[in-house]
Amino acid sequence: MSLARSFDNWHADVKAASLEFVGTTFFLLLAFGGIQAAKAEMNSSPSMPSVLLHDLYISLSLGFSLLISVWIFYRASGGVFNPNISLALFLNGIIGPLRFVLYCIAQLAGGIVAAAIVLALTPGPLLSNTVLADGVNVAQGVFIEMFITAALVLSVLMLAAEKHAATPFAPVGIGLTSFVCHLWGVYYTCGAMNVARAFGPAVVTRFPYSTQWVYWVGDGLGSLLATALYILFKL
Amino acid sequence: MSLARSFDNWHADVKAASLEFVGTTFFLLLAFGGIQAAKAEMNSSPSMPSVLLHDLYISLSLGFSLLISVWIFYRASGGVFNPNISLALFLNGIIGPLRFVLYCIAQLAGGIVAAAIVLALTPGPLLSNTVLADGVNVAQGVFIEMFITAALVLSVLMLAAEKHAATPFAPVGIGLTSFVCHLWGVYYTCGAMNVARAFGPAVVTRFPYSTQWVYWVGDGLGSLLATALYILFKL
Amino acid sequence: MSLARSFDNWHADVKAASLEFVGTTFFLLLAFGGIQAAKAEMNSSPSMPSVLLHDLYISLSLGFSLLISVWIFYRASGGVFNPNISLALFLNGIIGPLRFVLYCIAQLAGGIVAAAIVLALTPGPLLSNTVLADGVNVAQGVFIEMFITAALVLSVLMLAAEKHAATPFAPVGIGLTSFVCHLWGVYYTCGAMNVARAFGPAVVTRFPYSTQWVYWVGDGLGSLLATALYILFKL
Amino acid sequence: MSLARSFDNWHADVKAASLEFVGTTFFLLLAFGGIQAAKAEMNSSPSMPSVLLHDLYISLSLGFSLLISVWIFYRASGGVFNPNISLALFLNGIIGPLRFVLYCIAQLAGGIVAAAIVLALTPGPLLSNTVLADGVNVAQGVFIEMFITAALVLSVLMLAAEKHAATPFAPVGIGLTSFVCHLWGVYYTCGAMNVARAFGPAVVTRFPYSTQWVYWVGDGLGSLLATALYILFKL
Numbered sequence: 001m002s003l004a005r006s007f008d009n010w011h012a013d014v015k016a017a018s019l020e021f022v023g024t025t026f027f028l029l030l031a032f033g034g035i036q037a038a039k040a041e042m043n044s045s046p047s048m049p050s051v052l053l054h055d056l057y058i059s060l061s062l063g064f065s066l067l068i069s070v071w072i073f074y075r076a077s078g079g080v081f082n083p084n085i086s087l088a089l090f091l092n093g094i095i096g097p098l099r100f101v102l103y104c105i106a107q108l109a110g111g112i113v114a115a116a117i118v119l120a121l122t123p124g125p126l127l128s129n130t131v132l133a134d135g136v137n138v139a140q141g142v143f144i145e146m147f148i149t150a151a152l153v154l155s156v157l158m159l160a161a162e163k164h165a166a167t168p169f170a171p172v173g174i175g176l177t178s179f180v181c182h183l184w185g186v187y188y189t190c191g192a193m194n195v196a197r198a199f200g201p202a203v204v205t206r207f208p209y210s211t212q213w214v215y216w217v218g219d220g221l222g223s224l225l226a227t228a229l230y231i232l233f234k235l
Numbered sequence: 236m237s238l239a240r241s242f243d244n245w246h247a248d249v250k251a252a253s254l255e256f257v258g259t260t261f262f263l264l265l266a267f268g269g270i271q272a273a274k275a276e277m278n279s280s281p282s283m284p285s286v287l288l289h290d291l292y293i294s295l296s297l298g299f300s301l302l303i304s305v306w307i308f309y310r311a312s313g314g315v316f317n318p319n320i321s322l323a324l325f326l327n328g329i330i331g332p333l334r335f336v337l338y339c340i341a342q343l344a345g346g347i348v349a350a351a352i353v354l355a356l357t358p359g360p361l362l363s364n365t366v367l368a369d370g371v372n373v374a375q376g377v378f379i380e381m382f383i384t385a386a387l388v389l390s391v392l393m394l395a396a397e398k399h400a401a402t403p404f405a406p407v408g409i410g411l412t413s414f415v416c417h418l419w420g421v422y423y424t425c426g427a428m429n430v431a432r433a434f435g436p437a438v439v440t441r442f443p444y445s446t447q448w449v450y451w452v453g454d455g456l457g458s459l460l461a462t463a464l465y466i467l468f469k470l
Numbered sequence: 471m472s473l474a475r476s477f478d479n480w481h482a483d484v485k486a487a488s489l490e491f492v493g494t495t496f497f498l499l500l501a502f503g504g505i506q507a508a509k510a511e512m513n514s515s516p517s518m519p520s521v522l523l524h525d526l527y528i529s530l531s532l533g534f535s536l537l538i539s540v541w542i543f544y545r546a547s548g549g550v551f552n553p554n555i556s557l558a559l560f561l562n563g564i565i566g567p568l569r570f571v572l573y574c575i576a577q578l579a580g581g582i583v584a585a586a587i588v589l590a591l592t593p594g595p596l597l598s599n600t601v602l603a604d605g606v607n608v609a610q611g612v613f614i615e616m617f618i619t620a621a622l623v624l625s626v627l628m629l630a631a632e633k634h635a636a637t638p639f640a641p642v643g644i645g646l647t648s649f650v651c652h653l654w655g656v657y658y659t660c661g662a663m664n665v666a667r668a669f670g671p672a673v674v675t676r677f678p679y680s681t682q683w684v685y686w687v688g689d690g691l692g693s694l695l696a697t698a699l700y701i702l703f704k705l
Numbered sequence: 706m707s708l709a710r711s712f713d714n715w716h717a718d719v720k721a722a723s724l725e726f727v728g729t730t731f732f733l734l735l736a737f738g739g740i741q742a743a744k745a746e747m748n749s750s751p752s753m754p755s756v757l758l759h760d761l762y763i764s765l766s767l768g769f770s771l772l773i774s775v776w777i778f779y780r781a782s783g784g785v786f787n788p789n790i791s792l793a794l795f796l797n798g799i800i801g802p803l804r805f806v807l808y809c810i811a812q813l814a815g816g817i818v819a820a821a822i823v824l825a826l827t828p829g830p831l832l833s834n835t836v837l838a839d840g841v842n843v844a845q846g847v848f849i850e851m852f853i854t855a856a857l858v859l860s861v862l863m864l865a866a867e868k869h870a871a872t873p874f875a876p877v878g879i880g881l882t883s884f885v886c887h888l889w890g891v892y893y894t895c896g897a898m899n900v901a902r903a904f905g906p907a908v909v910t911r912f913p914y915s916t917q918w919v920y921w922v923g924d925g926l927g928s929l930l931a932t933a934l935y936i937l938f939k940l
Binding site for chain 3: 761840848863870882885886888889892938
């Protein structure tokens with residue numbers, strides 16, 4: 001590769017990473033806003049609130065935020081918004097190492113900025129930290145996160161990376177996959193499937209919980225599992 | 236431009252604005268009807284009602300009313316139904332100044348007519364005014380409205396104004412964006428994202444609240460923020 | 471028209487009407503099943519049930535039953551399933567008088583059969599009659615039904631009768647229109663928008679309510695309003 | 706057929722069945738995870754939980770798990786995930802006898818593996834068994850299952866097996882059909898529509914209920930009814 005070509009790629013990578021920063025902030029701003037509303041209502045409700053309704057509300061908020069954010073951004077930047085998806089794209093050779101590193105930085109920064117904006121714009125403390133439910137041990141937490149992250153990453157690889165008649169509608173499939181995975185995950189692990197989603201609120205609230213590592217390990221394993229399944233499909 | 240050409244445009248602009256009036260009335264009639272049902276149920280419920288369910292019901296009602304109204308009308312009139320989207324289309328040169336003014340008048344009038352019809356057809360007072368929740372100050376209200384309006388306006392610019400394979404399905408993406416933004420906004424600001432939606436019920440109920448200006452300032456800033464992001468994407 | 475051609479049409483009309491009977495039974499069987507579940511749960515709940523959740527459940531059940539029924543049947547029979555839509559198709563010259571009459575008979579019969587099957591397959595009495603809510607007078611009932619029926623009929627005329635890139639997805643738009651209209655209508659009128667949906671349970675339960683005529687008048691006016699709007703769009 | 710050709714088919718059949726095993730495990734893992742969350746919340750709730758919300762949550766979980774699983778897998782394996790759909794495909798000559806047998810084995814095994822993983826990853830016993838509600842006799846159970854299974858099978862035959870403009874979006878229609886059928890079925894029979902979904906949890910929990918046969922008979926009759934309707938449409 002000539003130096004000029006390399007510089008061109010560097011320029012394109014920085015531009016794409018900048019859009020990833022804007023897009024991840026956009027996605028998580030709407031998602032954390034919905035979570036804040038759901039948890040604020042639960043905390044203020046004089047009667048016993050319904051955990052199931054709260055979980056459904058959050059699943060809709062996160063799943064459909066992702067759906068519309070990817071739809072709006074993906075012809076401009078790819079609309080990845082998730083270091084775990086970036087990792088799988090890198091492992092499958094769809095993006096290069098420089099773009100992978102820049103995307104991860106942009107996505108983690110976007111998560112922090114989104115969490116900070118929601119903290120500033122709504123009354124009370126930030127309520128979007130991810131924690132394990134009572135009775136769920138860390139091994140269970142890691143493996144639930146692994147399976148749901150793998151499902152989300154696989155939806156990106158099969159619906160967006162592969163080209164076919166329904167590819168322009170990949171954002172719908174990806175967003176609905178996130179929604180379904182949350183219906184399982186929110187109750188047990190808060191359903192991150194994305195270290196940027198777990199990391200942003202943790203930074204803003206100064207890491208009040210000790211289980212942040214569960215999301216880095218579990219979601220990382222999910223990227224690997226999805227990559228293995230994708231290679232299996234290609235055989 | 237010759238005088239004849241100018242007259243042609245004038246004729247087309249008036250026709251399009253007339254359809255915008257019908258379409259905005261259609262959209263907000265269904266939306267205000269759903270809000271009326273949700274709030275009437277809350278007010279009449281002997282047990283403590285769930286605020287979260289009420290917010291979800293209203294988000295579905297407004298988001299999907301917009302989705303189907305845009306789908307039904309947008310090949311006939313453009314299906315804008317929102318002065319804040321009209322403003323962004325004007326700032327980006329997609330519609331001219333005359334059409335912009337006519338659209339705003341038609342959309343504000345549609346909001347008033349829709350609110351009046353719902354008042355006539357359902358028992359009790361009209362319940363669709365937009366107000367800030369307890370604990371939300373006007374600065375927070377303005378900026379929440381700014382962000383969610385920007386998201387909605389950006390979805391129109393990226394999905395409908397830009398031409399690509401998924402453009403015929405832009406109404407689905409626009410409606411789901413409204414739905415997601417409501418999941419955050421309904422709890423804190425009632426989630427207008429549209430001065431016609433805030434203005435119509437306020438006129439019919441004779442402005443019982445002093446915070447109507449929040450929606451004009453916040454939603455107007457949202458049009459500007461979305462326009463800035465759209466220009467950034469085009470660089 | 472020659473006698474042979476007329477006989478051909480007669481044959482095609484009878485075949486299409488037979489499929490309409492099967493399809494309307496299919497649509498309303500799933501819809502009445504969902505209503506039965508929702509109302510049975512409300513009646514058996516020891517605590518105060520949520521009317522809003524019940525209304526949302528029924529809106530989803532009716533809207534999405536229509537969505538998938540139209541999707542499955544519409545290349546075979548047209549997937550109309552509704553005498554009020556048949557009327558609008560006849561008034562706009564899309565179907566002839568013989569097919570209009572056969573469709574109405576098939577659709578009303580389908581509503582009766584669907585109601586009878588749900589009565590046989592579930593414990594207790596049939597719970598899917600349409601009635602006006604307390605405080606809603608018959609004039610309000612007629613005009614709410616008129617507006618929501620017009621919205622549904624207009625969605626069929628604009629999304630399915632008109633040919634364009636999104637026409638193969640018309641069932642999605644039509645089903646979501648029914649869903650949105652129910653979010654307003656279920657609380658006030660049970661949201662029929664279709665005399666076959668109001669008539670079937672009334673026949674099976676021997677007309678326990680005196681307001682059946684509201685649905686025939688209101689929904690019929692809705693067909694006329696939608697036809698008028700459609701002609702306006704075509705000018 | 707030459708021996709070489711037959712061996713080729715055998716090879717393709719085994720590969721497709723392997724993917725069916727992975728895909729059925731994927732689909733039912735997400736679905737059983739959502740059911741586990743819904744039922745765990747109901748069991749632990751100190752106040753009277755809402756059965757209707759629980760039913761809606763499970764309908765969303767199963768319907769949208771199927772939607773996204775079929776979307777992700779169906780260009781790789783066909784995305785059947787259901788012995789009752791396999792049976793209908795075999796009866797209509799779309800798959801051969803060997804593939805039919807291999808698919809059924811793969812799908813039943815996938816159901817067992819999915820149930821075992823959810824049992825391992827979540828606290829407490831497995832909660833996804835299918836049982837008849839109080840007051841529903843076995844004849845009612847068999848015929849409700851027959852009708853909803855027929856609807857699901859028919860959606861596959863009409864939307865995916867038939868080729869037309871909306872075929873790439875068949876997974877959306879099939880998933881929404883499952884969702885609608887669950888809105889009726891969950892309350893009365895738990896809504897299996899798929900012997901693999903009923904069999905997997907029953908194996909893992911060692912058949913605590915005596916009505917497992919209802920799902921084999923009812924869902925099998927559903928495959929036959931859908932096949933009969935499909936032949937009728939083709940006349």
